[in-house]
Amino acid sequence: MAARFGRAAGVLVMAVTLPLAGCDGDDGTGGGGGSKERAAAATEAARAYQQASVDQDWEAACEARTERLRQSLGADTIAECVEITGAPRLRDYPDARVSTGEAVEVLAFGPHPAGIGLRVTLESGTAALGMTIHTALRLVPGERGTWLVDQAVNLAETESTDSKAVRAVLGRK
Numbered sequence: 088m089a090a091r092f093g094r095a096a097g098v099l100v101m102a103v104t105l106p107l108a109g110c111d112g113d114d115g116t117g118g119g120g121g122s123k124e125r126a127a128a129a130t131e132a133a134r135a136y137q138q139a140s141v142d143q144d145w146e147a148a149c150e151a152r153t154e155r156l157r158q159s160l161g162a163d164t165i166a167e168c169v170e171i172t173g174a175p176r177l178r179d180y181p182d183a184r185v186s187t188g189e190a191v192e193v194l195a196f197g198p199h200p201a202g203i204g205l206r207v208t209l210e211s212g213t214a215a216l217g218m219t220i221h222t223a224l225r226l227v228p229g230e231r232g233t234w235l236v237d238q239a240v241n242l243a244e245t246e247s248t249d250s251k252a253v254r255a256v257l258g259r260k
Contacts, residue, residue, distance in 0.1 A: 156236060193254055202227035
């Protein structure tokens, strides 16, 4: 029971922080139209994932995660993910804005396959006294041309939030 509560608390923090993230990148997405199309599709998937979290659409947010990420949160199924992620929050952010920037190619690291990395930013004005949270996301190709979130790492306030920082943090955690 305590372990499940701890997982729920961790997911709660992630659910609050992920929707608030935004992305900036450099021109390191690789050459060719294929890379731009991949980057655009991954960016839209990241934006939709974050917006689902802001909207508390936990089913959509859980479906946008890889099985590996769901299991790392303690959920073997979409239903368990929804149950954990949908735990009551201490505070909601009705004025939250999700922004994304440019995507960058990221190399495989540990259990994570190569994919697209981006910084997402969640900004909340009046409800959270100007809170801004930056998160680096690794998106990987899913089935039927979809992109799924495979890794999410919050960027510390002291860290840079450019594409080099996104690559670095996704390559060490």
